[in-house]
Amino acid sequence: MRSSLKRTLTISAATLSFMSASGLAMSASASKIKQVGSTNLEPTTAYIRNYKATGSNAIYNKPGKLSGSKVVASASTAKAQSVLHGYKVAKLSNKSYYMKVVSFDGRYRGYIYVGKKNPVNNFKKVGGGLTYLSTTTSTSLTNNDKKDLSFAKPGTDTQIYKAPKGSQYKVGAAVKDTTDYKGHKLVASKAAMNDMDGQKWLYVSDVTEPTNASGWVLASQLTDYVAPKAPVSVGNDQTTVTKNWQREFYNPATGTKAYSFDNLNLPLLGTSGGSNVNWTTAVKKFNSDATVKGDKKDVVPADTLATAFKNSGLSTVYMKVTPTLLARIPGGLLDKIDSYSGLYMKFDLDMDNIPTTTHYGDQLKLAYKLDNTNLYYKPVISLGGLTNTNADGYAALPVQLNAMNTLWGLLYQ
Template identity: 80%
Template sequence: MRDSLKRTLTISAAALSFATVASFGTSASASKIKQTGTTNVEPTTAYIRNYKATGSNAIYTKPGKLHGAKMVASASTAAQQPVLRGYKIAKLSNKSYYMKVVGFDGKYRGYIYVGKKNPINNLKKVGGGLTYLSTTSDATLTKGEKGDLALAKAGSETQIHKVPKGSQYKTNPLVTDTSDYAGHKLAASKAVTNNMDGQKWVYVSDVTAPTNVSGWVRASDLTTYVAPKAPVSVGNDQTTVTKNWQREFYNPATGTKAYSFDNLNLQLIGTSGNANVNWTTAVKKFNTDATVKGDKKDVVPADTLATALKNAGLSTVYMKVTPTMLARIPGGLLDKIDKTGAYMKFDLDMDNIPTTTHYGDQLKLAYKLDNTNLYYKPLVSLGGLTNTNADGYAALPIQLNAMNTLWGLIYQ
């Protein structure tokens, strides 16, 4: 019995010695693997560092091969996360790489194996336990979204974001309360679908106040822009234009645009005082237009003024220059074109109109001569020459630059 006990103790001691050696060998093997490098990924690449766990690897507190690494989430638990954001890369001495990730909800954070190639070289191509995930997809702007837009309900319920909400990790709104954007005209330039929830987002810029923040807004938070109606001014002050008008010309002495004062309805170049009935009619029509009648203290809206000038026929004026200026041959070309003669075309210079016009003001209009053509009203077909413009006039190509320069020299 004494020999039996001795043999038992000897075998037990040997087994314990073997286990100790084996344990030491495993610990020594694990301790040989070291972390040899760490790379913090650039913030500018945030939009391409979203991943989905493949279910083949777990998430650990430190790279899984390192001594003391503890499991944060099993491989199956990691795979259940909608999206993981990668932000740091660790390299081990066994030439394997781990990426530190965090769930968008912040519940799980740690390292997951991503293969034997450094993902920093191509963040969209990682191996091991991760695969790249695009959180947004390009979308097409609808016909309505390509037009003028506005916030359907400006305020704290509608926000403007740097990126579509939920498509990136911890993205805060650029504008949390859009009350200041109420009634503003917005323009859309692109759209995406948020793959996380399927919502469409539109990138908009403020047209009314261009210095405001531009950013992403839910498509459902946008509506068609409706321009506010101009306030109606009540009064009897009639805005008018003078029968006299200014002629724009290039002043060769100063090299700038200037204006001459022409008060003779082009009589200086040979027309009779009553020849340009279209000018006289247009002036009378504008001077009785009720849309530019109101209270002297109120300013005429710019678009209202421009519309009234156009409706009266003052945007473009054709001034008669024949028969007295150009030679007439009985039965010749001019007679075949129009027995009333040819015309010079003048376009209204809106820049010369005061930026602030009150109801009841009297305006002196300025016009720029079309230097490249004379115009006529075609009465018979002359082939390609009878192509008329929107005003019903056809062009006769002719260079009037010399006349324009002469006019400038006379009136400088």
């Protein structure tokens, strides 16, 4: 029995001696592996450094082959994380690379083995314990997305994000409360699907001054934009235009746009606004338009003014420039009959010359730009596509009037 015990003790001692020697050898081997490089990754590539753990490697407090490294998250725990974000790379003397990662919830942080190739060369192709994970996928804007949009329910539950929520590490809301954006017009320029939850996001810009905020908004939190109705001004101040009008011309002396009065009093020609049926009729219609009647203290909305110009016929005026058969009475019967007997110049209203602030009851002096490329006539009978009449019922005769326009500018400079 003593002999047997002696043999057992001898074998155990030998075993312990062998294991101790092996451990020392492993420790010595591990101590030989050093970290020879470390790279902090640039913020510009953060959006493509999102990964899923493969389950083959654990996360350590320091690169796993280094002495003193400890497990932060086992391989199975690492795999259970929905996303790991990489932000640093370490190179070891045995030519292995480790990436420092953090879970999106911040619970786990440490180094995980990513292979023998430097991931900095291609963040989408890493090995070892990680595989690239796309958190968003770009998609096309639909026709509904291209409409003018606004927030359906602005407030703290509807936020503007720097990236689709939950798709990037520590990238949160740019605007946490959209209450002040109620009724604002938003325009979408990009669309993306959040691959983490399958929800659609739109990148929108607020085009309502003075905010101009922009960012990603959950598509389901947007609705069609409805323009606010202009307040109705109550009063009897009628906005009018004068019978005299200005013509825009190019001033060759200054190289700039200028204006002249078209006040030539030649009854047989259309050079005088007061002797032209189109002009006279349009002025009368505008000067009795109830949409531009209101209280003197109120400003006429720009779109209301533009609509009134268009409806009255002042947006585009055809001035007759050939002699009439008889001296015309503005707007009279002969003038109307004679409308088919001559040639016209086309003048387009210069909205830039309208005062930026027009109050109800103001009298405006309009300015027009000559169409330099055509004269126009009014066909008695339209022959389908042969006469090629425009929406105003006039047919064009291509004539270059540039020389006339320049001469006109020289006369009035």
